[in-house]
Amino acid sequence: MRQPKQRIPSQGLDLKDQVISINRVTKVVKGGKNLSFAALVVVGDEGGHVGFGTGKAREVPLAIKKGIEAAKKNLIRVPLINNTLPHQLIRTFRRRARAGQTCLGRDGVIAGGAVRAVMQAVGVRDVRTKVLGSTNHTMSCEPPSTRCCE
Numbered sequence: 001m002r003q004p005k006q007r008i009p010s011q012g013l014d015l016k017d018q019v020i021s022i023n024r025v026t027k028v029v030k031g032g033k034n035l036s037f038a039a040l041v042v043v044g045d046e047g048g049h050v051g052f053g054t055g056k057a058r059e060v061p062l063a064i065k066k067g068i069e070a071a072k073k074n075l076i077r078v079p080l081i082n083n084t085l086p087h088q089l090i091r092t093f094r095r096r097a098r099a100g101q102t103c104l105g106r107d108g109v110i111a112g113g114a115v116r117a118v119m120q121a122v123g124v125r126d127v128r129t130k131v132l133g134s135t136n137h138t139m140s141c142e143p144p145s146t147r148c149c150e
Contacts, residue, residue, distance in 0.1 A: 008075040008076065008077055010043075013045045013049055013075075014045050015043045015045050015049075015072065016043065016044060016045070016046070016121070017041055017042070017071070018042050018043075018117050018120075018121060019039060019040070019041050019064055019067075020040045020041065020042055020052075020114045020117050020137055020141060021039070021040045021114070021137045022037055022038070022039050022040075022060060022063070022064075023037065023038045023039075024036075024037055025038050025056070036056055036057060036058050036063075037057060037058070037060050038054060038055070039054065039055050039056075039060065039066070039067040040053075040054050040067060040114070040137055040138055040141060041053055041054070041055065041064060041067035041068050041070075041071050042114075042117050042118055042141060043068060043071040043075075044118075044120075044121025044122055045123070046121065046122070046123035047080075047123050048077055048078050048079065049075055049076070049078070049122075050075065050076065050118060050121045051071040051072060051073070051074040051075035052071050052141050053066075053068070053069070053070025053071035053072075053073065053074055054070060054138065055068070055069070055070060078122050078124075080122070080123060080124065082126075083123065083124065083125035083126055084124060084125065084126040084127055085124060085127060106125075106126055107126055107128065109124065109125065110127065110128045110129065111128075111129040112129075112131075113137065114140045114141040115129050115140050
């Protein structure tokens with residue numbers, strides 16, 4: 001049976017935040033259009049702790065602030081060995097898959113977009129990744145799992 005992710009308190013961690021995307025959302029209502037912003041933020045200490053969250057508000061700074069607070073509540077620990085992932089990961093969600101392979105040859109972070117931001121926030125220095133299927137930022141941004149998917 002799969003165990004739930006272990007949540008980590010954000011106190012005592014030197015977390016750095018990075019905004020991945022800001023989307024403008026318009027809702028049509030009876031009196032006109034309501035404009036708001038949705039921000040996707042990732043936080044990490046570059047030592048194996050990472051979290052991501054979304055915030056939505058009428059102004060961009062408030063949306064980013066809400067996203068940072070949500071990300072700090074969703075921190076998880078990712079195991080690292082020699083600044084890389086200890087095993088190959090294949091994460092699937094609906095029809096999207098993200099594969100991450102370990103690199104011991106000092107190739108750097110070979111990733112794009114949201115996956116690069118997550119890997120840098122975790123503290124991974126050498127990894128190759130590929131997003132298969134949908135490249136939606138929110139779906140691609142899930143942190144690496146703490147267990148091996150074979």
